[in-house]
Amino acid sequence: TQLLEQSPQFLSIQEGENLTVYCNSSSVFSSLQWYRQEPGEGPVLLVTVVTGGEVKKLKRLTFQFGDARKDSSLHITAAQPGDTGLYLCAGNFGNEKLTFGTGTRLTIIP
Amino acid sequence: NAGVTQTPKFRVLKTGQSMTLLCAQDMNHEYMYWYRQDPGMGLRLIHYSVGEGTTAKGEVPDGYNVSRLKKQNFLLGLESAAPSQTSVYFCASRYLSQPQHFGDGTRLSIL
Numbered sequence: 001t002q003l004l005e006q007s008p009q010f011l012s013i014q015e016g017e018n019l020t021v022y023c024n025s026s027s028v029f030s031s032l033q034w035y036r037q038e039p040g041e042g043p044v045l046l047v048t049v050v051t052g053g054e055v056k057k058l059k060r061l062t063f064q065f066g067d068a069r070k071d072s073s074l075h076i077t078a079a080q081p082g083d084t085g086l087y088l089c090a091g092n093f094g095n096e097k098l099t100f101g102t103g104t105r106l107t108i109i110p
Numbered sequence: 111n112a113g114v115t116q117t118p119k120f121r122v123l124k125t126g127q128s129m130t131l132l133c134a135q136d137m138n139h140e141y142m143y144w145y146r147q148d149p150g151m152g153l154r155l156i157h158y159s160v161g162e163g164t165t166a167k168g169e170v171p172d173g174y175n176v177s178r179l180k181k182q183n184f185l186l187g188l189e190s191a192a193p194s195q196t197s198v199y200f201c202a203s204r205y206l207s208q209p210q211h212f213g214d215g216t217r218l219s220i221l
Binding site for chain 2: 103
């Protein structure tokens with residue numbers, strides 16, 4: 001069973017601060033996705049990364065895929081209250097399934 | 111375009127009762143998935159289907175059964191509910207190599 005560990009599990013910071021959350025595995029991903037989930041809703045896709053070393057930006061969010069395709073990070077610049085939510089990484093190991101990480105619950109304090 | 115619709119949204123069962131959760135998608139997606147989400151554990155795959163009439167086990171299939179008689183519907187059954195099956199259940203679907211689209215979940219409590 002492939003495992004994805006996310007850290008930290010909980011993060012609470014002030015509005016305007018920067019933060020980074022991590023997703024790590026001992027296995028190599030074919031691709032990796034980041035989702036954000038709001039209370040009472042299903043996860044919504046933010047980004048998919050495929051190539052080792054790839055960096056993608058989505059406004060204030062920067063996603064990086066590790067060179068060896070075993071890890072990924074999400075960096076948020078100048079966090080806003082609207083960034084509050086559960087962030088999930090999900091890895092694909094070359095089949096029809098996704099393996100989800102344990103999640104990081106982010107709270108931005110106004 | 112409703113996307114992925116899950117019914118019911120909430121349900122309370124007694125131990126030993128049975129029930130079926132329905133997932134319907136109107137996007138003509140081939141792949142459909144059932145997950146459960148528990149605190150601190152992300153989403154864990156229960157069963158999935160790669161097309162009409164096919165099903166396969168995921169990471170945590172015990173105590174659940176599924177059926178995909180129609181392409182647009184994926185049913186998750188609990189034959190004899192147990193308190194350990196208290197969870198939030200999510201259905202997702204996708205088309206070929208595209209990302210998964212999720213429903214809004216079913217919150218199930220087993221007393």
